Amino acid sequence: MTFLSDLLAGPDPFAERVSVSLMTTYACQLRCAYCQVLRRGVHATKKVIDDTISFLERSDSKKLELKFFGGEPLLKFNLMRYAVREAQRRLGKTREIQYCLVTNGISLDAAKIRFLEKLPFLVVFSFDGDSITHAAFRADAAGRARHRTITGNLKRLINSKTDFFANIVVSPENLPALPRNLRYISGLGVKRMQLCYNGAVLWNGPDIMLLVKTIAGFLGSPAGKHISFLNAAGESEPVALKTDMITDTDGRVYMDGAIFMERRFPGARKCFLIGKIYELGKPEDVRFSRREHLRRWLNAFTCAEEEKIFISTLKAGAALRRLFSGSGKGMNAPRTSAP
Numbered sequence: 001m002t003f004l005s006d007l008l009a010g011p012d013p014f015a016e017r018v019s020v021s022l023m024t025t026y027a028c029q030l031r032c033a034y035c036q037v038l039r040r041g042v043h044a045t046k047k048v049i050d051d052t053i054s055f056l057e058r059s060d061s062k063k064l065e066l067k068f069f070g071g072e073p074l075l076k077f078n079l080m081r082y083a084v085r086e087a088q089r090r091l092g093k094t095r096e097i098q099y100c101l102v103t104n105g106i107s108l109d110a111a112k113i114r115f116l117e118k119l120p121f122l123v124v125f126s127f128d129g130d131s132i133t134h135a136a137f138r139a140d141a142a143g144r145a146r147h148r149t150i151t152g153n154l155k156r157l158i159n160s161k162t163d164f165f166a167n168i169v170v171s172p173e174n175l176p177a178l179p180r181n182l183r184y185i186s187g188l189g190v191k192r193m194q195l196c197y198n199g200a201v202l203w204n205g206p207d208i209m210l211l212v213k214t215i216a217g218f219l220g221s222p223a224g225k226h227i228s229f230l231n232a233a234g235e236s237e238p239v240a241l242k243t244d245m246i247t248d249t250d251g252r253v254y255m256d257g258a259i260f261m262e263r264r265f266p267g268a269r270k271c272f273l274i275g276k277i278y279e280l281g282k283p284e285d286v287r288f289s290r291r292e293h294l295r296r297w298l299n300a301f302t303c304a305e306e307e308k309i310f311i312s313t314l315k316a317g318a319a320l321r322r323l324f325s326g327s328g329k330g331m332n333a334p335r336t337s338a339p
Helices: 002-008 046-057 073-091 110-117 131-137 147-158 175-187 205-219 290-300 304-327
Strands: 018-025 063-070 096-103 121-126 163-170 192-197 245-247 252-255 273-276
Touching (some): 002 290, 018 046, 046 063, 046 073, 046 245, 073 096, 175 205, 192 304
Parallel strands (some): 018 063, 018 245, 096 121
């Protein structure tokens, strides 16, 4: 697998900020077809939040990031607000701290946007496109697409002062609709996007070729002329080798693939455990290198099919990396470790 050697060549991706995610809650209004998070019915406690902030505080970096993940973090907005208040109190005067919210958009009302506007927040807004796509892949527990509500909240976000980008999930099943959805999202006024290709399914050669061709065509179109893709920033691709850390609701720290890909790769949680957050030293000392990340992935598979799927997503990421490095499109996108 020569392409793997190429992906691992050189130093690990430069991290501008030391970043830790917090699994705020496993609760979510949606039942997305491609979600790989196993529902556990729990949320973070204030102690876990305090320990996570202490973990960040032990870093030598002057630039920090605290990310809120789920589930849907806004379902526990009180916990998110508590975490921000404590992080600002303990770190805000001596460190440059950024916050990141990953949301499905349903609960992102005007009041919450006003809260975000007052702080250095980056919002990752999960949005796949038109109502047809959302109905097929992002319906709620009752089978409703909730597209009107989500789109309305996205428009509020666009008109606000909050930094954000749209996170677009694409699978081979909805790949034919991607050109239409990219035009739809850019037509709403979104200027920055991240293409999140489904890491739990097999990407064969023709699918990868179509994915790259679709993105290249969009970038060359009038609609794509002013769009930046975060996939193009630094060493973002392939996403499967990103070395992000996450604190689970019980205070255990993992590489984040252990949680977000658990349904497809049940062996990942064991292989990606770093330790209990209150027992760890500095984030820099326990973060896996990209090479170690790959080694643990290869040990996490429980069957040949899992390895085949994982390698196919690496190939998709490598193809996108070649595309963006050749086009240069997206080089003005913000550096962030958000998924």
